[in-house]
Amino acid sequence: MTTIGFIGLGAMGRPMARHLAASGFTVTGFDPYAPVDRLDGFERAHTAAQAADADVVALMVATPTQAESALGGPDGVLAGLRPGAVVIVMATVGLESVQAIAAQVEAASGLVVDAPVSGGVRRAATGDLLIMASASPDAFARADATLDALGGNVYRLGAAVGDGQRMKLVNQLLCGVHIAVAAEGLAYAESLGVDPEQALAILSSGAAASFMLADRGPRMVAEEFDEPKSAIDIFVKDLGLVRAEARLPLPMVDAAFERFAAASAHGDGRLDDSAVITTYTRIDQEEHA
Amino acid sequence: MTTIGFIGLGAMGRPMARHLAASGFTVTGFDPYAPVDRLDGFERAHTAAQAADADVVALMVATPTQAESALGGPDGVLAGLRPGAVVIVMATVGLESVQAIAAQVEAASGLVVDAPVSGGVRRAATGDLLIMASASPDAFARADATLDALGGNVYRLGAAVGDGQRMKLVNQLLCGVHIAVAAEGLAYAESLGVDPEQALAILSSGAAASFMLADRGPRMVAEEFDEPKSAIDIFVKDLGLVRAEARLPLPMVDAAFERFAAASAHGDGRLDDSAVITTYTRIDQEEHA
Numbered sequence: 208m209t210t211i212g213f214i215g216l217g218a219m220g221r222p223m224a225r226h227l228a229a230s231g232f233t234v235t236g237f238d239p240y241a242p243v244d245r246l247d248g249f250e251r252a253h254t255a256a257q258a259a260d261a262d263v264v265a266l267m268v269a270t271p272t273q274a275e276s277a278l279g280g281p282d283g284v285l286a287g288l289r290p291g292a293v294v295i296v297m298a299t300v301g302l303e304s305v306q307a308i309a310a311q312v313e314a315a316s317g318l319v320v321d322a323p324v325s326g327g328v329r330r331a332a333t334g335d336l337l338i339m340a341s342a343s344p345d346a347f348a349r350a351d352a353t354l355d356a357l358g359g360n361v362y363r364l365g366a367a368v369g370d371g372q373r374m375k376l377v378n379q380l381l382c383g384v385h386i387a388v389a390a391e392g393l394a395y396a397e398s399l400g401v402d403p404e405q406a407l408a409i410l411s412s413g414a415a416a417s418f419m420l421a422d423r424g425p426r427m428v429a430e431e432f433d434e435p436k437s438a439i440d441i442f443v444k445d446l447g448l449v450r451a452e453a454r455l456p457l458p459m460v461d462a463a464f465e466r467f468a469a470a471s472a473h474g475d476g477r478l479d480d481s482a483v484i485t486t487y488t489r490i491d492q493e494e495h496a
Numbered sequence: 497m498t499t500i501g502f503i504g505l506g507a508m509g510r511p512m513a514r515h516l517a518a519s520g521f522t523v524t525g526f527d528p529y530a531p532v533d534r535l536d537g538f539e540r541a542h543t544a545a546q547a548a549d550a551d552v553v554a555l556m557v558a559t560p561t562q563a564e565s566a567l568g569g570p571d572g573v574l575a576g577l578r579p580g581a582v583v584i585v586m587a588t589v590g591l592e593s594v595q596a597i598a599a600q601v602e603a604a605s606g607l608v609v610d611a612p613v614s615g616g617v618r619r620a621a622t623g624d625l626l627i628m629a630s631a632s633p634d635a636f637a638r639a640d641a642t643l644d645a646l647g648g649n650v651y652r653l654g655a656a657v658g659d660g661q662r663m664k665l666v667n668q669l670l671c672g673v674h675i676a677v678a679a680e681g682l683a684y685a686e687s688l689g690v691d692p693e694q695a696l697a698i699l700s701s702g703a704a705a706s707f708m709l710a711d712r713g714p715r716m717v718a719e720e721f722d723e724p725k726s727a728i729d730i731f732v733k734d735l736g737l738v739r740a741e742a743r744l745p746l747p748m749v750d751a752a753f754e755r756f757a758a759a760s761a762h763g764d765g766r767l768d769d770s771a772v773i774t775t776y777t778r779i780d781q782e783e784h785a
Binding site: 327373376382384385391395396398405412414416417420422455457462463487 | 614615616626628649651653659662663665666667669670671673674676677678680681683684685687688689690694695698699701702703704705706707708709711738741742743744745746747748749750751752754755776
């Protein structure tokens with residue numbers, strides 16, 4: 208029976224940990240901010256070190272900084288890690304951070320799988336995530352059952368920690384730009400007097416279709432931003448990580464990053480990322496005021 | 497039996513005219529540059545005026561300038577147009593141009609349907625286009641059989657000429673940005689050492705998916721640009737038309753427009769629009785040379 212310490216119980220982490228518990232794993236969750244209740248179906252540890260006393264430690268925190276603070280210190284993952292245990296980095300932390308984590312975990316006699324995920328809250332809850340994973344064969348052998356429980360598509364991309372993050376950065380590049388242009392297109396439609404709901408139906412049936420337009424578009428049109436599936440600040444972070452690895456000009460990313468950063472600077476960082484449309488409609492309203 | 501004069505026999509126009517002829521309409525085609533052969537299944541007129549001696553005149557030229565020159569002069573559509581005939585503007589010409597065309601056609605006692613299309617060459621050949629149409633009820637009544645023969649989805653958006661173009665501009669905004677970011681994402685993948693073919697498969701199965709990534713991505717990866725389904729210069733024109741109607745900042749469009757314009761300036765305007773990826777890979781090669 209595999210035991211799993213699950214670190215990070217946010218919008219994605221909690222349903223993932225719940226799904227693992229429901230799938231028969233013995234899960235102990237830890238999050239410095241989020242409590243655990245009976246519905247979650249797993250126990251809460253008092254520290255990350257306590258949660259890390261397990262066969263598998265899954266890291267699903269929001270930022271590289273959170274990952275580092277979950278790892279270090281007397282109450283951190285490294286303090287509780289069993290020799291030979293595997294740490295699965297499921298957060299999008301970028302290349303530099305995942306390599307630093309790997310060095311620390313390996314120094315503590317642990318193994319590392321670099322395995323960021325995509326797919327959103329709904330697929331997190333049903334074990335249907337897209338997982339972009341890289342690790343040594345030994346590390347994979349210890350993580351496979353957990354990965355297969357969480358992922359509908361688990362891509363094993365190679366042996367080098369970092370390859371998972373690289374693939375995820377490419378994914379986030381497209382996702383971030385697609386959300387920003389969905390906002391720009393729907394705001395433009397409205398500015399021309401085109402009904403946004405009708406536009407959304409037409410666009411989604413043709414060459415203009417994207418997953419993000421179909422998923423975020425209805426929330427943009429309805430202006431429902433208060434129950435974030437994924438927050439504005441996630442894309443400020445993720446497109447920042449994309450830019451940090453840029454070896455060529457990325458003008459589409461730069462333009463999208465500026466929209467998310469502007470929304471965050473306006474105080475909307477914790478709203479749903481579809482709220483990026485307000486960076487267009489607000490300007491419009493101000494110009495017409 | 498409806499007779500149709502089909503003006504403009506380019507990459508899209510020819511398969512559309514062929515499909516109409518194969519569907520039982522009596523079609524006469526005209527294009528100043530493109531000849532007609534036996535395989536097309538329809539006759540060629542010597543002038544636009546001669547082709548316009550029909551119940552329906554379909555305009556499927558490439559630019560607003562071509563539309564104006566097809567219309568005017570002693571050999572133009574207006575010189576041959578029957579009173580009460582309907583002109584269907586199927587090209588993406590923008591608001592100003594379609595309204596100028598409508599004024600001229602109505603002065604010649606014709607009716608106008610504003611009906612730009614989307615969907616690409618393959619769907620043009622099978623009558624499965626997305627058509628965004630606006631017109632008076634009288635004009636629609638005379639054009640409906642032709643529209644239904646060409647379109648898998650024919651959206652009737654209202655009575656005002658211009659509403660079709662408006663919807664098409666929103667569509668092209670998204671299409672142009674999606675092509676540019678597909679190029680940027682695949683070039684970025686390659687710069688990180690991620691295999692572009694594997695990346696394409698993974699991205700297309702998740703939240704990063706778009707119609708354009710799936711359609712243009714394989715041509716970008718294979719670097720097959722010589723048989724244009726839709727050319728670079730089409731997006732230079734269409735994103736230019738989008739920008740001409742901008743009443744709010746459009747940073748995503750601006751960034752995409754610059755990529756297509758850079759490719760065109762490099763002499764690649766007549767290549768397939770997937771060649772926009774060379775504006776990334778060329779820089780990359782030059783930097784590493």
